Amino acid sequence: MRILLTGASGFVGRQAVAYLSSAGVEVHAVSSHVPAHESGVTWHSADLLRDGVAEALVEKARPNIILHLAWCVEHGRFWTDSSNLGWVAATMRLASAAAEYGVGRFVGVGTCYEYDWPVDAPCDEYRTPVASHTLYDTSKDACRRVLEARFTGGETNFAWARLFFLYGPHEAPNRLVPSVVRNLIEGKAAPCSRGMAVRDFMDVRDAGAALASLALSKVEGPVNIGSGDGHSIAEVASKLGELSGRPELVRIGELPDRSGEPPFIVANVGRLRGEVGFRSTYSLEDGLSDTLHFWRMQTGGEAIQ
CATH class of the missing domain: 3.90.25.10 (UDP-galactose 4-epimerase, domain 1)
Structure with a gap:
Protein backbone atom coordinates (compact mmCIF):
# COMPACT_ATOMS: atom_id res chain seq x y z
CA MET A 1 0.00 0.00 0.00
CA ARG A 2 1.39 3.40 -1.02
CA ILE A 3 -0.02 6.67 0.32
CA LEU A 4 0.72 10.26 -0.67
CA LEU A 5 0.24 12.56 2.33
CA THR A 6 0.33 16.34 1.94
CA GLY A 7 1.02 18.73 4.81
CA ALA A 8 3.15 15.95 6.27
CA SER A 9 5.41 18.02 8.52
CA GLY A 10 2.58 20.01 10.12
CA PHE A 11 0.93 19.74 13.52
CA VAL A 12 -1.43 16.95 12.44
CA GLY A 13 0.45 15.59 9.45
CA ARG A 14 3.52 14.48 11.37
CA GLN A 15 1.30 12.32 13.59
CA ALA A 16 -0.40 10.69 10.60
CA VAL A 17 3.02 10.00 9.03
CA ALA A 18 4.23 8.33 12.22
CA TYR A 19 1.14 6.12 12.46
CA LEU A 20 1.21 5.08 8.80
CA SER A 21 4.94 4.39 8.85
CA SER A 22 4.63 2.22 11.97
CA ALA A 23 1.80 0.31 10.25
CA GLY A 24 4.14 -0.64 7.40
CA VAL A 25 2.56 1.63 4.80
CA GLU A 26 4.84 3.08 2.10
CA VAL A 27 4.53 6.79 2.83
CA HIS A 28 5.31 9.54 0.34
CA ALA A 29 5.23 12.65 2.52
CA VAL A 30 4.83 16.09 0.92
CA SER A 31 5.83 19.32 2.63
CA SER A 32 7.47 22.65 1.92
CA HIS A 33 9.54 22.02 5.09
CA VAL A 34 11.11 18.58 4.80
CA PRO A 35 12.70 17.12 7.97
CA ALA A 36 16.36 16.20 7.85
CA HIS A 37 15.66 12.48 8.03
CA GLU A 38 12.88 10.08 8.87
CA SER A 39 13.40 6.38 8.39
CA GLY A 40 10.90 4.56 6.20
CA VAL A 41 9.37 7.71 4.69
CA THR A 42 10.02 9.18 1.24
CA TRP A 43 9.89 12.97 1.51
CA HIS A 44 9.04 15.35 -1.31
CA SER A 45 9.70 19.08 -1.01
CA ALA A 46 6.96 20.77 -2.99
CA ASP A 47 4.77 23.87 -3.18
CA LEU A 48 1.33 22.58 -4.11
CA LEU A 49 0.11 26.10 -4.85
CA ARG A 50 2.22 26.11 -8.02
CA ASP A 51 0.72 24.86 -11.27
CA GLY A 52 1.87 21.41 -12.32
CA VAL A 53 3.29 20.38 -8.94
CA ALA A 54 0.39 18.19 -7.82
CA GLU A 55 0.30 16.37 -11.13
CA ALA A 56 4.04 15.72 -11.04
CA LEU A 57 3.88 14.37 -7.49
CA VAL A 58 1.07 11.94 -8.25
CA GLU A 59 2.74 10.79 -11.45
CA LYS A 60 6.00 10.16 -9.57
CA ALA A 61 4.62 8.49 -6.44
CA ARG A 62 1.74 6.59 -8.10
CA PRO A 63 -0.10 6.23 -4.76
CA ASN A 64 -3.05 3.98 -4.02
CA ILE A 65 -4.37 6.61 -1.57
CA ILE A 66 -4.05 10.37 -1.18
CA LEU A 67 -4.51 11.93 2.27
CA HIS A 68 -4.65 15.68 1.70
CA LEU A 69 -3.88 17.75 4.79
CA ALA A 70 -2.01 20.73 3.33
CA TRP A 71 -3.76 24.11 3.72
CA CYS A 72 -3.11 27.58 5.14
CA VAL A 73 -3.09 27.20 8.93
CA GLU A 74 -1.28 30.23 10.39
CA HIS A 75 -2.87 30.89 13.77
CA GLY A 76 -5.11 33.96 13.85
CA ARG A 77 -4.81 34.50 10.10
CA PHE A 78 -6.23 31.44 8.37
CA TRP A 79 -9.89 32.38 8.98
CA THR A 80 -9.71 35.20 6.43
CA ASP A 81 -6.48 34.43 4.54
CA SER A 82 -6.97 34.91 0.79
CA SER A 83 -4.71 31.89 0.21
CA ASN A 84 -7.73 29.75 1.17
CA LEU A 85 -8.81 30.31 -2.43
CA GLY A 86 -5.44 29.17 -3.71
CA TRP A 87 -5.78 25.99 -1.67
CA VAL A 88 -9.19 25.30 -3.17
CA ALA A 89 -7.61 25.47 -6.63
CA ALA A 90 -4.61 23.34 -5.53
CA THR A 91 -6.95 20.71 -4.11
CA MET A 92 -8.87 20.54 -7.37
CA ARG A 93 -5.62 20.01 -9.28
CA LEU A 94 -4.62 17.23 -6.88
CA ALA A 95 -8.03 15.60 -7.26
CA SER A 96 -7.83 15.75 -11.05
CA ALA A 97 -4.38 14.14 -10.93
CA ALA A 98 -5.77 11.43 -8.65
CA ALA A 99 -8.48 10.61 -11.16
CA GLU A 100 -6.09 10.76 -14.12
CA TYR A 101 -3.54 8.38 -12.59
CA GLY A 102 -6.03 5.90 -11.17
CA VAL A 103 -5.68 6.66 -7.45
CA GLY A 104 -8.19 4.44 -5.68
CA ARG A 105 -8.98 6.64 -2.71
CA PHE A 106 -8.86 10.38 -1.89
CA VAL A 107 -9.33 11.65 1.68
CA GLY A 108 -9.68 15.40 2.16
CA VAL A 109 -9.53 17.17 5.52
CA GLY A 110 -12.02 19.78 6.60
CA THR A 111 -13.13 21.37 9.86
CA CYS A 112 -15.92 21.26 12.43
CA TYR A 113 -16.47 24.94 11.58
CA GLU A 114 -18.31 23.76 8.48
CA TYR A 115 -21.29 22.88 10.70
CA ASP A 116 -24.22 25.04 11.76
CA TRP A 117 -23.61 24.01 15.37
CA PRO A 118 -26.52 22.75 17.48
CA VAL A 119 -26.66 24.49 20.86
CA ASP A 120 -26.80 21.31 22.94
CA ALA A 121 -26.25 18.28 20.69
CA PRO A 122 -23.22 16.75 18.95
CA CYS A 123 -22.53 17.55 15.31
CA ASP A 124 -23.68 14.67 13.11
CA GLU A 125 -22.23 14.17 9.63
CA TYR A 126 -25.59 13.62 7.95
CA ARG A 127 -28.12 15.34 10.22
CA THR A 128 -26.41 18.59 11.20
CA PRO A 129 -26.63 21.24 8.48
CA VAL A 130 -23.57 23.14 7.30
CA ALA A 131 -23.23 26.91 7.39
CA SER A 132 -20.80 29.56 6.19
CA HIS A 133 -18.94 31.40 8.97
CA THR A 134 -15.58 32.49 7.55
CA LEU A 135 -13.61 32.27 4.30
CA TYR A 136 -11.72 29.29 5.76
CA ASP A 137 -14.67 27.01 6.51
CA THR A 138 -16.55 28.17 3.41
CA SER A 139 -13.55 27.21 1.27
CA LYS A 140 -13.27 23.84 2.98
CA ASP A 141 -16.93 23.01 2.48
CA ALA A 142 -16.79 24.16 -1.15
CA CYS A 143 -13.91 21.71 -1.66
CA ARG A 144 -15.94 18.90 -0.14
CA ARG A 145 -18.93 19.57 -2.37
CA VAL A 146 -16.88 19.75 -5.56
CA LEU A 147 -14.81 16.68 -4.68
CA GLU A 148 -17.92 14.63 -3.93
CA ALA A 149 -19.31 15.56 -7.33
CA ARG A 150 -15.95 15.00 -9.04
CA PHE A 151 -15.48 11.48 -7.72
CA THR A 152 -19.08 10.25 -7.81
CA GLY A 153 -19.41 7.49 -10.36
CA GLY A 154 -15.67 7.28 -10.94
CA GLU A 155 -12.97 4.84 -9.85
CA THR A 156 -11.75 6.98 -6.93
CA ASN A 157 -13.69 6.71 -3.70
CA PHE A 158 -13.82 9.75 -1.45
CA ALA A 159 -13.95 10.58 2.25
CA TRP A 160 -13.93 13.94 4.04
CA ALA A 161 -12.56 14.22 7.59
CA ARG A 162 -13.81 17.03 9.82
CA LEU A 163 -11.31 17.87 12.56
CA PHE A 164 -12.51 19.16 15.93
CA PHE A 165 -10.35 20.84 18.59
CA LEU A 166 -6.85 19.39 18.65
CA TYR A 167 -4.03 19.96 21.11
CA ASP A 200 -14.46 18.50 21.78
CA PHE A 201 -10.74 18.38 22.63
CA MET A 202 -8.72 15.59 21.01
CA ASP A 203 -5.03 14.75 21.41
CA VAL A 204 -3.32 15.38 18.07
CA ARG A 205 -1.70 11.93 18.26
CA ASP A 206 -5.17 10.40 18.25
CA ALA A 207 -6.21 12.71 15.42
CA GLY A 208 -3.25 11.62 13.28
CA ALA A 209 -4.00 7.97 13.96
CA ALA A 210 -7.71 8.49 13.22
CA LEU A 211 -6.94 10.16 9.89
CA ALA A 212 -4.57 7.35 8.97
CA SER A 213 -7.21 4.77 9.91
CA LEU A 214 -9.81 6.57 7.82
CA ALA A 215 -7.44 6.75 4.87
CA LEU A 216 -6.77 3.01 5.05
CA SER A 217 -10.47 2.17 5.41
CA LYS A 218 -13.15 2.02 2.73
CA VAL A 219 -15.50 4.44 4.52
CA GLU A 220 -16.82 7.18 2.26
CA GLY A 221 -18.36 10.59 2.87
CA PRO A 222 -17.90 12.95 5.82
CA VAL A 223 -16.42 11.57 9.05
CA ASN A 224 -15.92 13.51 12.29
CA ILE A 225 -12.45 13.32 13.84
CA GLY A 226 -12.98 14.05 17.52
CA SER A 227 -13.15 12.43 20.93
CA GLY A 228 -16.93 12.56 21.27
CA ILE A 265 -19.18 22.15 19.57
CA VAL A 266 -18.79 18.41 20.08
CA ALA A 267 -18.50 15.55 17.57
CA ASN A 268 -20.83 12.64 17.11
CA VAL A 269 -18.19 9.93 16.62
CA GLY A 270 -20.52 7.09 15.66
CA ARG A 271 -19.06 6.78 12.17
CA LEU A 272 -15.46 7.04 13.40
CA ARG A 273 -15.97 4.29 15.97
CA GLY A 274 -18.53 2.07 14.28
CA GLU A 275 -17.44 2.24 10.63
CA VAL A 276 -13.76 3.24 10.69
CA GLY A 277 -13.21 1.22 13.88
CA PHE A 278 -11.14 3.89 15.63
CA ARG A 279 -11.26 4.82 19.32
CA SER A 280 -9.12 7.42 21.05
CA THR A 281 -6.15 6.20 23.07
Whole structure:
Protein backbone atom coordinates (compact mmCIF):
# COMPACT_ATOMS: atom_id res chain seq x y z
CA MET A 1 0.00 0.00 0.00
CA ARG A 2 1.39 3.40 -1.02
CA ILE A 3 -0.02 6.67 0.32
CA LEU A 4 0.72 10.26 -0.67
CA LEU A 5 0.24 12.56 2.33
CA THR A 6 0.33 16.34 1.94
CA GLY A 7 1.02 18.73 4.81
CA ALA A 8 3.15 15.95 6.27
CA SER A 9 5.41 18.02 8.52
CA GLY A 10 2.58 20.01 10.12
CA PHE A 11 0.93 19.74 13.52
CA VAL A 12 -1.43 16.95 12.44
CA GLY A 13 0.45 15.59 9.45
CA ARG A 14 3.52 14.48 11.37
CA GLN A 15 1.30 12.32 13.59
CA ALA A 16 -0.40 10.69 10.60
CA VAL A 17 3.02 10.00 9.03
CA ALA A 18 4.23 8.33 12.22
CA TYR A 19 1.14 6.12 12.46
CA LEU A 20 1.21 5.08 8.80
CA SER A 21 4.94 4.39 8.85
CA SER A 22 4.63 2.22 11.97
CA ALA A 23 1.80 0.31 10.25
CA GLY A 24 4.14 -0.64 7.40
CA VAL A 25 2.56 1.63 4.80
CA GLU A 26 4.84 3.08 2.10
CA VAL A 27 4.53 6.79 2.83
CA HIS A 28 5.31 9.54 0.34
CA ALA A 29 5.23 12.65 2.52
CA VAL A 30 4.83 16.09 0.92
CA SER A 31 5.83 19.32 2.63
CA SER A 32 7.47 22.65 1.92
CA HIS A 33 9.54 22.02 5.09
CA VAL A 34 11.11 18.58 4.80
CA PRO A 35 12.70 17.12 7.97
CA ALA A 36 16.36 16.20 7.85
CA HIS A 37 15.66 12.48 8.03
CA GLU A 38 12.88 10.08 8.87
CA SER A 39 13.40 6.38 8.39
CA GLY A 40 10.90 4.56 6.20
CA VAL A 41 9.37 7.71 4.69
CA THR A 42 10.02 9.18 1.24
CA TRP A 43 9.89 12.97 1.51
CA HIS A 44 9.04 15.35 -1.31
CA SER A 45 9.70 19.08 -1.01
CA ALA A 46 6.96 20.77 -2.99
CA ASP A 47 4.77 23.87 -3.18
CA LEU A 48 1.33 22.58 -4.11
CA LEU A 49 0.11 26.10 -4.85
CA ARG A 50 2.22 26.11 -8.02
CA ASP A 51 0.72 24.86 -11.27
CA GLY A 52 1.87 21.41 -12.32
CA VAL A 53 3.29 20.38 -8.94
CA ALA A 54 0.39 18.19 -7.82
CA GLU A 55 0.30 16.37 -11.13
CA ALA A 56 4.04 15.72 -11.04
CA LEU A 57 3.88 14.37 -7.49
CA VAL A 58 1.07 11.94 -8.25
CA GLU A 59 2.74 10.79 -11.45
CA LYS A 60 6.00 10.16 -9.57
CA ALA A 61 4.62 8.49 -6.44
CA ARG A 62 1.74 6.59 -8.10
CA PRO A 63 -0.10 6.23 -4.76
CA ASN A 64 -3.05 3.98 -4.02
CA ILE A 65 -4.37 6.61 -1.57
CA ILE A 66 -4.05 10.37 -1.18
CA LEU A 67 -4.51 11.93 2.27
CA HIS A 68 -4.65 15.68 1.70
CA LEU A 69 -3.88 17.75 4.79
CA ALA A 70 -2.01 20.73 3.33
CA TRP A 71 -3.76 24.11 3.72
CA CYS A 72 -3.11 27.58 5.14
CA VAL A 73 -3.09 27.20 8.93
CA GLU A 74 -1.28 30.23 10.39
CA HIS A 75 -2.87 30.89 13.77
CA GLY A 76 -5.11 33.96 13.85
CA ARG A 77 -4.81 34.50 10.10
CA PHE A 78 -6.23 31.44 8.37
CA TRP A 79 -9.89 32.38 8.98
CA THR A 80 -9.71 35.20 6.43
CA ASP A 81 -6.48 34.43 4.54
CA SER A 82 -6.97 34.91 0.79
CA SER A 83 -4.71 31.89 0.21
CA ASN A 84 -7.73 29.75 1.17
CA LEU A 85 -8.81 30.31 -2.43
CA GLY A 86 -5.44 29.17 -3.71
CA TRP A 87 -5.78 25.99 -1.67
CA VAL A 88 -9.19 25.30 -3.17
CA ALA A 89 -7.61 25.47 -6.63
CA ALA A 90 -4.61 23.34 -5.53
CA THR A 91 -6.95 20.71 -4.11
CA MET A 92 -8.87 20.54 -7.37
CA ARG A 93 -5.62 20.01 -9.28
CA LEU A 94 -4.62 17.23 -6.88
CA ALA A 95 -8.03 15.60 -7.26
CA SER A 96 -7.83 15.75 -11.05
CA ALA A 97 -4.38 14.14 -10.93
CA ALA A 98 -5.77 11.43 -8.65
CA ALA A 99 -8.48 10.61 -11.16
CA GLU A 100 -6.09 10.76 -14.12
CA TYR A 101 -3.54 8.38 -12.59
CA GLY A 102 -6.03 5.90 -11.17
CA VAL A 103 -5.68 6.66 -7.45
CA GLY A 104 -8.19 4.44 -5.68
CA ARG A 105 -8.98 6.64 -2.71
CA PHE A 106 -8.86 10.38 -1.89
CA VAL A 107 -9.33 11.65 1.68
CA GLY A 108 -9.68 15.40 2.16
CA VAL A 109 -9.53 17.17 5.52
CA GLY A 110 -12.02 19.78 6.60
CA THR A 111 -13.13 21.37 9.86
CA CYS A 112 -15.92 21.26 12.43
CA TYR A 113 -16.47 24.94 11.58
CA GLU A 114 -18.31 23.76 8.48
CA TYR A 115 -21.29 22.88 10.70
CA ASP A 116 -24.22 25.04 11.76
CA TRP A 117 -23.61 24.01 15.37
CA PRO A 118 -26.52 22.75 17.48
CA VAL A 119 -26.66 24.49 20.86
CA ASP A 120 -26.80 21.31 22.94
CA ALA A 121 -26.25 18.28 20.69
CA PRO A 122 -23.22 16.75 18.95
CA CYS A 123 -22.53 17.55 15.31
CA ASP A 124 -23.68 14.67 13.11
CA GLU A 125 -22.23 14.17 9.63
CA TYR A 126 -25.59 13.62 7.95
CA ARG A 127 -28.12 15.34 10.22
CA THR A 128 -26.41 18.59 11.20
CA PRO A 129 -26.63 21.24 8.48
CA VAL A 130 -23.57 23.14 7.30
CA ALA A 131 -23.23 26.91 7.39
CA SER A 132 -20.80 29.56 6.19
CA HIS A 133 -18.94 31.40 8.97
CA THR A 134 -15.58 32.49 7.55
CA LEU A 135 -13.61 32.27 4.30
CA TYR A 136 -11.72 29.29 5.76
CA ASP A 137 -14.67 27.01 6.51
CA THR A 138 -16.55 28.17 3.41
CA SER A 139 -13.55 27.21 1.27
CA LYS A 140 -13.27 23.84 2.98
CA ASP A 141 -16.93 23.01 2.48
CA ALA A 142 -16.79 24.16 -1.15
CA CYS A 143 -13.91 21.71 -1.66
CA ARG A 144 -15.94 18.90 -0.14
CA ARG A 145 -18.93 19.57 -2.37
CA VAL A 146 -16.88 19.75 -5.56
CA LEU A 147 -14.81 16.68 -4.68
CA GLU A 148 -17.92 14.63 -3.93
CA ALA A 149 -19.31 15.56 -7.33
CA ARG A 150 -15.95 15.00 -9.04
CA PHE A 151 -15.48 11.48 -7.72
CA THR A 152 -19.08 10.25 -7.81
CA GLY A 153 -19.41 7.49 -10.36
CA GLY A 154 -15.67 7.28 -10.94
CA GLU A 155 -12.97 4.84 -9.85
CA THR A 156 -11.75 6.98 -6.93
CA ASN A 157 -13.69 6.71 -3.70
CA PHE A 158 -13.82 9.75 -1.45
CA ALA A 159 -13.95 10.58 2.25
CA TRP A 160 -13.93 13.94 4.04
CA ALA A 161 -12.56 14.22 7.59
CA ARG A 162 -13.81 17.03 9.82
CA LEU A 163 -11.31 17.87 12.56
CA PHE A 164 -12.51 19.16 15.93
CA PHE A 165 -10.35 20.84 18.59
CA LEU A 166 -6.85 19.39 18.65
CA TYR A 167 -4.03 19.96 21.11
CA GLY A 168 -0.66 18.37 21.80
CA PRO A 169 3.01 18.45 20.80
CA HIS A 170 4.11 21.06 18.23
CA GLU A 171 0.91 23.09 18.44
CA ALA A 172 1.20 26.81 17.59
CA PRO A 173 2.36 28.42 20.88
CA ASN A 174 -0.35 31.11 20.94
CA ARG A 175 -3.26 28.68 20.90
CA LEU A 176 -5.26 27.92 24.05
CA VAL A 177 -3.48 24.91 25.58
CA PRO A 178 0.14 25.92 24.89
CA SER A 179 -0.47 29.54 25.90
CA VAL A 180 -1.78 28.42 29.31
CA VAL A 181 0.94 25.79 29.67
CA ARG A 182 3.79 28.15 28.86
CA ASN A 183 2.63 30.65 31.47
CA LEU A 184 2.34 27.92 34.08
CA ILE A 185 5.82 26.59 33.31
CA GLU A 186 7.26 30.09 33.67
CA GLY A 187 5.40 30.64 36.94
CA LYS A 188 3.23 33.37 35.46
CA ALA A 189 -0.48 33.97 35.84
CA ALA A 190 -2.57 32.38 33.10
CA PRO A 191 -5.61 34.65 32.70
CA CYS A 192 -8.65 33.14 30.95
CA SER A 193 -12.20 34.10 30.15
CA ARG A 194 -15.03 32.46 32.07
CA GLY A 195 -14.48 29.59 29.63
CA MET A 196 -18.07 28.40 29.57
CA ALA A 197 -17.99 27.22 25.95
CA VAL A 198 -17.88 23.42 25.60
CA ARG A 199 -15.55 21.93 23.00
CA ASP A 200 -14.46 18.50 21.78
CA PHE A 201 -10.74 18.38 22.63
CA MET A 202 -8.72 15.59 21.01
CA ASP A 203 -5.03 14.75 21.41
CA VAL A 204 -3.32 15.38 18.07
CA ARG A 205 -1.70 11.93 18.26
CA ASP A 206 -5.17 10.40 18.25
CA ALA A 207 -6.21 12.71 15.42
CA GLY A 208 -3.25 11.62 13.28
CA ALA A 209 -4.00 7.97 13.96
CA ALA A 210 -7.71 8.49 13.22
CA LEU A 211 -6.94 10.16 9.89
CA ALA A 212 -4.57 7.35 8.97
CA SER A 213 -7.21 4.77 9.91
CA LEU A 214 -9.81 6.57 7.82
CA ALA A 215 -7.44 6.75 4.87
CA LEU A 216 -6.77 3.01 5.05
CA SER A 217 -10.47 2.17 5.41
CA LYS A 218 -13.15 2.02 2.73
CA VAL A 219 -15.50 4.44 4.52
CA GLU A 220 -16.82 7.18 2.26
CA GLY A 221 -18.36 10.59 2.87
CA PRO A 222 -17.90 12.95 5.82
CA VAL A 223 -16.42 11.57 9.05
CA ASN A 224 -15.92 13.51 12.29
CA ILE A 225 -12.45 13.32 13.84
CA GLY A 226 -12.98 14.05 17.52
CA SER A 227 -13.15 12.43 20.93
CA GLY A 228 -16.93 12.56 21.27
CA ASP A 229 -16.55 14.15 24.72
CA GLY A 230 -17.31 17.75 25.63
CA HIS A 231 -15.27 19.78 28.12
CA SER A 232 -15.53 23.47 28.90
CA ILE A 233 -12.56 25.71 28.20
CA ALA A 234 -12.47 26.57 31.92
CA GLU A 235 -12.28 22.86 32.75
CA VAL A 236 -9.28 22.38 30.44
CA ALA A 237 -7.45 25.42 31.81
CA SER A 238 -8.14 24.36 35.39
CA LYS A 239 -6.94 20.81 34.69
CA LEU A 240 -3.69 22.22 33.31
CA GLY A 241 -3.24 24.22 36.50
CA GLU A 242 -3.91 21.13 38.59
CA LEU A 243 -1.50 18.95 36.58
CA SER A 244 1.24 21.56 36.75
CA GLY A 245 0.92 21.88 40.51
CA ARG A 246 0.12 25.59 40.15
CA PRO A 247 -3.69 25.81 40.10
CA GLU A 248 -3.60 29.27 41.70
CA LEU A 249 -2.02 30.69 38.52
CA VAL A 250 -5.05 29.88 36.37
CA ARG A 251 -7.25 32.97 36.60
CA ILE A 252 -10.69 32.04 35.31
CA GLY A 253 -12.81 35.08 34.42
CA GLU A 254 -9.99 37.62 34.23
CA LEU A 255 -10.36 37.99 30.46
CA PRO A 256 -13.59 38.99 28.72
CA ASP A 257 -15.63 36.32 26.98
CA ARG A 258 -15.37 36.27 23.20
CA SER A 259 -18.39 37.82 21.51
CA GLY A 260 -20.55 35.39 19.57
CA GLU A 261 -18.75 32.30 20.87
CA PRO A 262 -20.76 29.14 20.02
CA PRO A 263 -21.73 27.48 23.33
CA PHE A 264 -21.29 23.84 22.27
CA ILE A 265 -19.18 22.15 19.57
CA VAL A 266 -18.79 18.41 20.08
CA ALA A 267 -18.50 15.55 17.57
CA ASN A 268 -20.83 12.64 17.11
CA VAL A 269 -18.19 9.93 16.62
CA GLY A 270 -20.52 7.09 15.66
CA ARG A 271 -19.06 6.78 12.17
CA LEU A 272 -15.46 7.04 13.40
CA ARG A 273 -15.97 4.29 15.97
CA GLY A 274 -18.53 2.07 14.28
CA GLU A 275 -17.44 2.24 10.63
CA VAL A 276 -13.76 3.24 10.69
CA GLY A 277 -13.21 1.22 13.88
CA PHE A 278 -11.14 3.89 15.63
CA ARG A 279 -11.26 4.82 19.32
CA SER A 280 -9.12 7.42 21.05
CA THR A 281 -6.15 6.20 23.07
CA TYR A 282 -5.49 9.29 25.18
CA SER A 283 -7.84 10.60 27.86
CA LEU A 284 -8.01 14.36 28.30
CA GLU A 285 -5.97 14.15 31.50
CA ASP A 286 -3.29 11.94 29.95
CA GLY A 287 -3.07 14.10 26.84
CA LEU A 288 -2.78 17.33 28.81
CA SER A 289 -0.17 15.79 31.09
CA ASP A 290 1.92 14.75 28.08
CA THR A 291 1.50 18.22 26.59
CA LEU A 292 2.82 19.77 29.79
CA HIS A 293 5.82 17.44 29.59
CA PHE A 294 6.44 18.39 25.95
CA TRP A 295 6.44 22.13 26.61
CA ARG A 296 8.55 21.74 29.73
CA MET A 297 11.16 19.93 27.61
CA GLN A 298 10.94 22.62 24.94
CA THR A 299 11.86 25.25 27.50
CA GLY A 300 14.72 23.20 28.90
CA GLY A 301 13.05 22.46 32.23
CA GLU A 302 12.45 19.26 34.11
CA ALA A 303 9.45 17.10 33.40
CA ILE A 304 6.45 17.82 35.59
CA GLN A 305 5.80 14.89 37.87
